[in-house]
Amino acid sequence: GNSVTQMEGPVTLSEEAFLTINCTYTATGYPSLFWYVQYPGEGLQLLLKATKADDKGSNKGFEATYRKETTSFHLEKGSVQVSDSAVYFCALSRNTGNQFYFGTGTSLTVIP
């Protein structure tokens, strides 16, 4: 089947710390991979995506690389800011399917 597993939260970091949120997936075929972010009081919005192996998605200083050999799509940022405090969701979509499969979300709090 198709599923996404991401690291449990909550994660608390100091400003300017390095962030990694792990995400691994199980999928049939060749899925596309996504990170969505949900800021407090707002709806989910796409942060970045990668549609094939070895692609790197990047946005707002965040990066994630589609690793087929390890079935992973870990989210990284070199220096987090207070404004990055949010819940981050890893997701996959099969190219031939209708559904998106989301992880359980990882809550990040960045303290000054």
Next chain:
Amino acid sequence: GAGVSQSPSNKVTEKGKDVELRCDPISGHTALYWYRQSLGQGLEFLIYFQGNSAPDKSGLPSDRFSAERTGGSVSTLTIQRTQQEDSAVYLCASSLVGGGSYNEQFFGPGTRLTVL
């Protein structure tokens, strides 16, 4: 431009009552999704509409849940005889076309349903 809108933003109801949740997708988007986000859980897929095709209802948790999409635009999610375990945030998303990889989903702000 307008994003995905949902109404009501909050709904409190008594166990056993029926509720209707509304979603207005982005104009021109042919695909529409409903998800449920329970406390401490990820997003649970409920149902998917694509154009005039039969909807994918594979995620609906019971026959108390139903949804329709009229005129290829507005969608209504109906929960009959609500139970306390139905309490959650119900999210709607739309995308330009349906399926897979290249189609970013745009999410609404959600409807928080509380069943007393």
